[in-house]
Amino acid sequence: MSTPNHIKMLFLGTFLVLIAGLNFSCMNGGSDDVPVAVGNEDVDDDVTEEEEITSKLPEINLNNWKVTLPIGKPDEVKPPEILDYATNETLKPFFYNDSINGALVFYTYPGASTANSSYSRTELRELINPNDGGKTNWTFAQGGHMKGTLSMDEISKDNNGNYHRTIIMQIHGRLTDGQRDLIGQKDNNAPPMLKIYWTGGKVRVKTKVLKDLNASGTDILKTDSWGDDAGHTFSEYVGFEKFTLEVKVESGRMEVILNGNESVVYNDIHIQKWSVFENYFKAGNYLVSLDANAFSRVKYYDLEISH
Template sequence: MNVEQVIARVMPALAALTLVVVPVTVPTTGCAGPPALPPAGWFTNPTTTPPPAPVVVPPVVLPAIPLVVLPAVPLVVLPAPAPAPQAPAYPVRGRYPGEVLDLSNWYLTLPTGEERDPDDIYQPRLTTYLGSHFYPNSTGDGVVFRANAGGVTTSGSSYPRSELREMTGDRKAGWSNRSGTHTLCVRQAVTRLPQVRPHLVAAQIHDAHDDVMLVRLEGERLLVEYQDGDREVVIDPAYRLGTPYDLRIVAAGSRVQVYYNGRLRAEIPESGSGWYFKAGSYLQSNPDKGDDPDAVGEVVIYSLQVTHT
């Protein structure tokens, strides 16, 4: 077969084909991405097998889950906690007065007990004694001496007291200002007075029969009293309740000197023997003076020291 015969057979077959040419735009700027796919149907050929029909997946229906209802839980109401028991007013930080002051050479007389026979607290019991008339103050740096006007009194007085009496070991102290030097140093404050007769003794020198001298508060007048009340020296004319002060009583050379806040305020020309110091709250009032039996006199002692040389 010659060339003309071959062309004559091929041409009719080529004529049956339809060629579609799609123009492609080439970007002129930037970075060229992957060539775009030609649109669907760009090539048509009667002999091309059509695409398979899409597969339709039927929806999945999950079985119904029954609702589980939990049984009701009853509400349990817990009872309110019981309030903590109130501690007594007098103990502070678990301390005893004997941990605040050195009480080794003292005993305590209280406004309690039998008539004309008040309670006395001696060593060694006094070291750990605590009561409603003798207790640490709220800050734990002092001891409160508290006496009520209707309290029990000693046989030699008509006034109640919460007061320390000087000792020498297990013996009652007794000395003379005709020899040696005998000194009481006390820092204290009077914090309460009875209303009708606001008188109170906070410190004193006593002998076997009576007081030798007293440091006494009458309202606002803080004074030194001696010669059975016939003589007095005012050491603070406007004392305010609750104000701490430093008191130093020096008995020597047949006289007694009283220093108030470091200044010599009184000099008493008295001498004797069988003397001893006392300190605390010694009321000078009682119901016979018009005060209520529950009227109170209080003294706080912050430091207490006695020396004999």
């Protein structure tokens, strides 16, 4: 029995449609590879995560700072040379960018030290006037403000398994030329009124106190007239995480603030007596250890000062 013509035509049409669909699929690599419309957010799917990373720079203006290094006598780098620290061969091992996290890294170890210390440092020293060698400084009556965001990146341990300490901020005293000559001292060094330590994952503050409150105007200028206070350790554990420190100074008053939450204020007779000195800010990594294998690496993300 023969198949009716209209049935034959139906089979033929179906066959031709199937053949056409198969050819289209083959030309496009199979149905799973047929392009589909995507939004703009999908256009760069082939860009790797590494390719999307952009370099970040720390928010630190170095025009009014010089840096002391743990090498040389020790070596110092001042403006304008410090501004090119990324390409400065002397600075590169100790003072360099972490461009992933946007930080300036301070690396140090026991090495060269300054005349009035046994310890080494990679540390910034404030220069109000970069052209006069640090002779222009400030008093508590003039006031000052320093604020920085930083973290301990890595630090060695002693033989007992305890982390070494490092000083991360300071207010250092300075004698005027007249005061220096008055007490017969060979340089302009005066005691540091403020030292802020990273110690065991916490922030500890040390200040100076006058041993004899009745000391004469001449004796008060001498370093050995001043001793250390008992110190203050903030309760918050910062560990190796990022934290913010703020130092506020005005006549007869000094305040240190951690992360905007905890604060310690000094406004006693010792701060009032301190008014005879000039001062300058310091920030960085001043390692308090002479152990042969000691080292520390501190990161600063931002740092600002004002008066």
